[in-house]
Amino acid sequence: MGLRFGVISVDDHVVEVPDLWVQGMxxxxxxxxxxxxxxxxxxxxxxxxxxxxxxxxSLAPTGALSxxxxxxxxxxxxxxxxxxxxxxxxxxxxxxxIDYSVLYPSAAGISGEAICAIxxxxxxxxxxxxxxxxxxxxxxxxxxxxxxxxxxxxxxVEAAVSEAQRAVxxxxxxxxxxxxxxxxxxxxxxxxxxxxxxxxxxxxxxxVPVCFHAGxxxxxxxxxxxxxxxxxxxxxxxxxxxxxxxxxxxxxxLSGILYRFPKLQPVFPGSAIDYVxxxxxxxxxxxxxxxxxxxxxxxxxxxxxxxRQCYVTTWRERVGLRNRNYVGIDRILWESEFPRSASTxxxxxxxxxxxxxxxxxxxxxxxxxxxxxxxxxxxI
Amino acid sequence: MxxxxxxxxxxxxxxxxxxxxxxxxxKAKWGDRIPQIVERDxxxxxxxxxxxxxxxxxxxxxxxxxxxxxxxxxxxxxPSIVYTADGRMRAMDRDGVSAQVLFPNTAGxxxxxxxxxxxxxxxxxxxxxxxDYLAEEFYDVAPHRFITLAELPLATVEAAVAExxxxxxxxxxxxxxxGATEQYRLPAFAERYWDPLWATAQELDMPxxxxxxxxxxxxxxxxxxxxxxxxxLAMGSANSFALSSQIFANLLLGGVLERFPKLTFVGxxxxxxxxxxxxxxxxxxxxxxxxxxxGLKRKPSDVFRQQCYVDFWYEQAGIKLRDYIGVDRILWETDFPHPTSIWPAADKWLKWSFEGVPQEEQHKxxxxxxxxxxxx
Numbered sequence: 001m002g003l004r005f006g007v008i009s010v011d012d013h014v015v016e017v018p019d020l021w022v023q024g025m026x027x028x029x030x031x032x033x034x035x036x037x038x039x040x041x042x043x044x045x046x047x048x049x050x051x052x053x054x055x056x057x058s059l060a061p062t063g064a065l066s067x068x069x070x071x072x073x074x075x076x077x078x079x080x081x082x083x084x085x086x087x088x089x090x091x092x093x094x095x096x097x098i099d100y101s102v103l104y105p106s107a108a109g110i111s112g113e114a115i116c117a118i119x120x121x122x123x124x125x126x127x128x129x130x131x132x133x134x135x136x137x138x139x140x141x142x143x144x145x146x147x148x149x150x151x152x153x154x155x156x157v158e159a160a161v162s163e164a165q166r167a168v169x170x171x172x173x174x175x176x177x178x179x180x181x182x183x184x185x186x187x188x189x190x191x192x193x194x195x196x197x198x199x200x201x202x203x204x205x206x207x208v209p210v211c212f213h214a215g216x217x218x219x220x221x222x223x224x225x226x227x228x229x230x231x232x233x234x235x236x237x238x239x240x241x242x243x244x245x246x247x248x249x250x251x252x253x254l255s256g257i258l259y260r261f262p263k264l265q266p267v268f269p270g271s272a273i274d275y276v277x278x279x280x281x282x283x284x285x286x287x288x289x290x291x292x293x294x295x296x297x298x299x300x301x302x303x304x305x306x307x308r309q310c311y312v313t314t315w316r317e318r319v320g321l322r323n324r325n326y327v328g329i330d331r332i333l334w335e336s337e338f339p340r341s342a343s344t345x346x347x348x349x350x351x352x353x354x355x356x357x358x359x360x361x362x363x364x365x366x367x368x369x370x371x372x373x374x375x376x377x378x379x380i
Numbered sequence: 381m382x383x384x385x386x387x388x389x390x391x392x393x394x395x396x397x398x399x400x401x402x403x404x405x406x407k408a409k410w411g412d413r414i415p416q417i418v419e420r421d422x423x424x425x426x427x428x429x430x431x432x433x434x435x436x437x438x439x440x441x442x443x444x445x446x447x448x449x450x451x452x453x454x455x456x457x458x459p460s461i462v463y464t465a466d467g468r469m470r471a472m473d474r475d476g477v478s479a480q481v482l483f484p485n486t487a488g489x490x491x492x493x494x495x496x497x498x499x500x501x502x503x504x505x506x507x508x509x510x511x512d513y514l515a516e517e518f519y520d521v522a523p524h525r526f527i528t529l530a531e532l533p534l535a536t537v538e539a540a541v542a543e544x545x546x547x548x549x550x551x552x553x554x555x556x557x558x559g560a561t562e563q564y565r566l567p568a569f570a571e572r573y574w575d576p577l578w579a580t581a582q583e584l585d586m587p588x589x590x591x592x593x594x595x596x597x598x599x600x601x602x603x604x605x606x607x608x609x610x611x612x613l614a615m616g617s618a619n620s621f622a623l624s625s626q627i628f629a630n631l632l633l634g635g636v637l638e639r640f641p642k643l644t645f646v647g648x649x650x651x652x653x654x655x656x657x658x659x660x661x662x663x664x665x666x667x668x669x670x671x672x673x674x675g676l677k678r679k680p681s682d683v684f685r686q687q688c689y690v691d692f693w694y695e696q697a698g699i700k701l702r703d704y705i706g707v708d709r710i711l712w713e714t715d716f717p718h719p720t721s722i723w724p725a726a727d728k729w730l731k732w733s734f735e736g737v738p739q740e741e742q743h744k745x746x747x748x749x750x751x752x753x754x755x756x
Binding site (some may be wrong): 250291317 | 448
């Protein structure tokens with residue numbers, strides 16, 4: 001193996017630069033609808049997308065880089081370079097012992113949902129394209145250690161199909177979908193409806209994974225009470241997000257999508273693995289109890305479908321790794337989630353040593369790099 | 381001689397009889413708002429205060445219907461083993477169950493039926509009738525075989541505290557709580573509003589129960605529109621632990637257990653395999669965000685192992701992690717007579733789950749732990 005550290009992080013986030021969309025789009029055509037950063041009355045800077053100020057969203061979610069893992073920059077001049085500049089990022093990866101980093105967005109939404117929410121479809125499509133081109137032209141161009149993934153204009157099935165094809169032709173190695181497009185954009189069909197079949201068909205043919213980031217399904221997550229202090233709220237937020245992934249794994253199986261598309265490879269970044277053995281037992285139990293062979297034509301057990309097609313990720317778990325054979329040793333990927341507050345940065349090496357202390361080398365290599373290299377076709 | 385317990389089933393559902401409320405509430409005061417069965421579009425449904433209950437089913441009892449699918453549309457077709465004390469004891473005998481904990485059906489499987497926006501006085505009376513019904517028809521008939529849990533009128537914390545005291549006097553051994561109070565326009569667990577209830581529960585030693593999914597209805601990435609009932613049921617059940625895990629994370633991080641160190645919380649129909657996720661994730665965040673500086677002195681996993689219980693009915697992988705969860709924190713259930721129930725095949729499922737588990741640990745899970753929780 002030619003890797004320096006033997007570690008691939010399958011879930012990290014770039015932070016989009018303020019002029020990303022302004023530079024790439026026609027001011028004459030779109031004016032202020034173009035996503036941009038604007039100073040607010042209180043002096044903070046916030047993203048403004050299709051005229052909507054994203055007050056609830058951080059300018060740059062970079063908790064892992066702050067002293068208390070919470071404080072985030074309120075103006076662009078305070079944003080650390082390693083989150084938006086590929087060269088500075090490579091240095092941070094070297095410090096933390098990461099060979100390859102699979103990229104997700106921030107301002108565009110952790111799963112592209114801020115772009116999918118844009119009502120004007122042509123604007124939505126163009127914004128997705130500009131982001132996707134930036135990843136290739138700036139990040140991948142800087143280093144092959146960045147694994148590029150494209151966001152999709154999921155407000156429309158047709159638009160998502162075209163952009164998926166265009167992006168993969170441009171070099172993208174994975175596609176990012178929000179978990180609940182219909183809740184983000186009323187124009188989109190429910191994710192589990194066959195309306196999305198053209199997209200699944202296209203993705204299968206493109207032979208790239210489709211990724212549903214934890215936290216992109218708000219309706220499966222508890223509200224965070226205002227009675228929490230900021231540190232407690234952050235902690236609860238990070239725990240609840242992975243619980244949301246569990247519901248999505250169930251849905252991708254029980255909706256029948258993975259039965260109909262046996263080569264579709266969904267990845268659930270931020271999922272965690274501790275609960276997966278239980279999720280599979282619960283699915284198999286329900287499949288049997290509700291007679292889903294007869295009632296739905298689901299001939300294989302849900303756990304077989306999972307083991308054939310799905311990928312989940314780990315970063316903070318030790319006990320979960322003890323049950324790795326129930327999860328499926330070739331189904332587990334490792335992630336750092338740089339630079340968000342849940343990230344293992346800058347202690348990835350220490351955490352890996354601690355969590356994998358009882359895991360044999362073969363299994364450890366599969367989880368830390370070989371599975372990801374196979375999935376994303378990376379040379380190791 | 382003391383009654384010898386062989387297996388204690390900590391989650392079953394008691395189907396309320398048609399007169400459960402009508403015979404205990406004042407017709408003069410409430411008229412047709414009292415929960416009762418009425419004929420509607422050729423079938424019988426439960427109604428309360430103008431609202432259809434239990435999604436329009438007259439009884440949720442898939443587990444005792446041969447194809448587990450064709451639910452009765454009229455009360456006359458509901459098998460009596462789900463609603464009479466004698467019938468239920470026969471069903472228990474068939475599965476080797478010595479005692480069972482009774483959760484509601486019509487009153488909301490997670491205790492949520494009367495928690496919607498409702499006249500607080502009506503809520504109080506509905507809840508009282510339910511609690512008295514359970515006491516009279518089950519606890520009084522066979523106190524060593526039926527463990528009853530109360531519902532509380534949560535519209536005000538004062539009413540909830542008063543009913544909890546009444547319930548404790550009437551033989552109830554715990555109570556139901558909804559899991560996502562915000563959905564019912566009630567204060568969150570992290571707020572001090574509920575402290576009088578937690579304090580009373582701690583004083584009376586009444587464990588708090590979150591029954592899957594503890595009324596958290598909107599929190600569900602459900603089936604697509606038009607999906608079949610069977611698929612929707614499967615999806616709902618499979619997803620439920622995503623909610624249970626958030627309820628427990630919210631408790632552990634919200635500070636309730638820290639402030640009430642003798643209060644016990646039980647997750648019913650919770651499953652156990654997901655618990656390591658909550659404990660590892662909460663411990664990780666507790667350490668990373670230095671929550672011990674913000675009043676959470678004990679590590680979340682330690683708090684769980686001192687104050688929480690969870691149960692299982694069909695798992696194997698989760699049982700293999702029992703030492704990490706805590707063998708003392710695990711209970712067993714059948715979920716009789718619900719769709720996911722293992723009745724009448726408890727032997728088969730226990731054999732599967734307990735493969736390689738030493739006898740004394742099996743005994744803890746089936747007998748000693750529930751005896752401790754319910755003080756049998």
